[in-house]
Amino acid sequence: MNFDLTDDQQKRYDDTLEAVRYHLDGEPEQGAEHIFTRTRWKEAARLGLTSLCVPDEFGGGGLGALDTSLSLEAFGRGCADTGLVFAVAAHLLACAVPIRDFAGPGVREELLGGLASGELIAANAMTEDDAGSDIGRLDTVARRDGDGRHGQHGEESEESEDGRGYVLDGEKSFASNAPAADVIVTYATTDARAGFLGLTAFAVPRELPGVSVGEPLRKMGLHGCPAGRVAFTACRVPASHRLGTEGQGAAVFQHSMAWERACLFACYLGMMERQLERCVEHAQERRQFGRAISGFQAVSHRIAVMRQRLDAARLLLRRACWLLDEGRDNTLAVALAKVSVSEAAVANSLDAVQIFGGAGFLAPTGIERNLRDAVPSTIFSGTTEVQRELIAREMGL
Structure with missing residues (x-):
């Protein structure tokens, strides 16, 4: 078992960290009104951060999960604006990944190049007012355009795959990147009787009639990542923009969440590394009662525990990414x-x-901003409670 990074991995990490520190290390504006800017987004894109795991044929880096996580960790360490780091990671993992792996050739050609270059910004719209963790109860519905999905008595029509597209109706309550997005990856119920097997995924261009996005929500933290409500009102989406087959939406979502839970949280490893460096420096410089506060066990032991938590979390995350790259069962490892x-x-x-x-x-x-940015990490991408339920289930409980 080898815990060392390869020379190429270490160089990519070091180069990313150096580039991010040089180009994106400015402190974000103070206050809850600080919002996303395309200028900083384009700078992140220019550094290749919006394209890490997009196939190279579309201008991406072609990286696997582990190498993607290493670059995002360096991004999180080098950039003080964790909201921007989160925005890029959400765009890449919750949106580009399902388009990469489930879209048809035409849509992959249409979208992946722009997503990789950062010219297109993607938002993931799953959460609804009454469907947060319970994704099997989405009120957003998609029916076949022209009512071609079902026959008069509900039986499946022979025209269900006629390519006429879908009509989406419903509202999503919380979609990261939505106010700035050009394309929205969303999920809707196509068969209410089938539960999880009745969900279908779509990549919806924002310019389609019937798509409306609300103003940026005011949030506790992650101010560099705008979030907003998304409404679909009689929105006609071409069948070509469906991701996977009809009814495969839950599987598409779980696939993208495996990438997001395994890779996006590397951003927080980087944030914690930066934070720890600052704490060590402060403890060595700050003097009380005639000596540096690093000399007090109440301080030094607290910092030692911070190191312990960080290193343990990093090992678990890299194992999860490695299992994802190996194509092995990763549910337990990703949740942990x-x-x-x-x-x-x-x-x-x-x-x-x-x-x-x-x-x-x-x-x-x-x-204090680090704390505000960290709090939502126990909520998005599946709450801590949901992850513990997955862990228990994988243990046979």
Whole structure:
């Protein structure tokens, strides 16, 4: 068992970190009104961060899950704006990945090049007011255009695959990147009787009639990633823009979530590494009672635990990514990694505020921002409670 990165992996990590620090390390604006800008997005795209796991034939990096996570970790470490890092990762993992793996050739050709270059921005719209963790109860519906999906008494029509497309109706309550998005990956119920097997996935161009996106939501953190409501009103979507087969939406979503839970959370590993460096530096420089506070066990042991949490979470995440690349069963490993990274991010951020004391409570230091950015990590991509349920189920409980 070898825990070392290869020379190529280490070089890619180091080069990404150096480039991000040089081009994207400016402190984000203060306050809840700070929102996403295409200028910084295009800079991230120019560094190749919007294309990591997109196939090289579409201008992407062609990277697997582990190498994608390493680059996102470097991005998270080098960029103080965790919201921007999150926005890029969500675009890539929750949107480009399902288009890469489930779209037809025409849609892959239409979208993947723009997603890789950053000219197109993608949003993932799954969550609804009454369907957060319970994705089997989506109120958003998709019916065959012209009512061709079902016969008069509900039986499946021979015209169900006639290519006439779908009409989407419904509203999504929380879609990251939506206010800036050019394409929206979304999920709708095509057969209410079938539960999870009745969901279908779509890649919906924003310019289609019937698509409307609300104003950016005001959030606790991740201000560099805009989020908004998305409504579909008699929105006609070509059948070619369906991802996978009709009824395969739950499988498409779970596939994209495996990539997101395994790779996106590498952003938080990078954030925690940066945070830890700052805590060590502060503890060595800050003096109280005639000596550096690093000399007090209450401080040094707290930092030691921060290191422990970070390294343990990193090992679990890299194992999950490796299993994903190997095509092996990864459900348990991905859930363990997601819980470990998100809980470590919150706990380490609380410790960082305590180590910085009053300064950690002040916005200009950026320490309190890390905490605000970390809190939602236990909620999105499947809550901690959902992940523990998956862990228990994989253990036969």
